[in-house]
Amino acid sequence: MKNRKLQIGPTLSKHSIQHGLGTHHLATLDKLEKNYIHFATSTIDLRTIPEYQVLFPDLCFPNY
Template sequence: MVDDPTHGYTNPRYGIPLVKQRYHGIILHPNPPAPYYGGRLLHNYLYGNYWAGRHWSPHLFIVYMYPAFVLKFFYSPWNKAMKKRKLQIGPTLSKHSIQHDLGTHHLATLDKLEKNYIHFTTSTTDLRLIPEYQVLFPDSSLPN
């Protein structure tokens, strides 16, 4: 999920699911040779056997079909609290992680985060306009 800067989103209200407050995102189609790139592993195993960052596991990859959805709130909500949360991760990386290039994308500055956000906003779309996604937003009416 990536907030559209022209939409006029306000800060989210605690206690209301984000999926009821945010509608803009980027659709990534499954890529079985690299199933977890940029995402997270969804599993029902006793142990996930994750690699660093929970981006990969030796478990078999399955494409979940409709009506299964995974929404990653990547640059949404794009507000002070989210920026602060993203910036607090980098300083916690170990020397080992940095030396092995694990999680180094978290070493971003505020300026770099803003540039990344602007880059992703060029691809974000109102998911309520896509028929397959309308099941996620039954309470919303356009425009909002």
């Protein structure tokens, strides 16, 4: 996925960039890595949240 994002960036039109479209593809490899680490370390398993368990019991407790 990283390679694809890096591949798309240079093909964005000036119009797209000016309007903020696809700008996530303009990141460098270093920025992509930093973003991944940031989001990977700040995520939690939603199945452990009681409100989520009430709304989606079949996803939280698949064996029942």
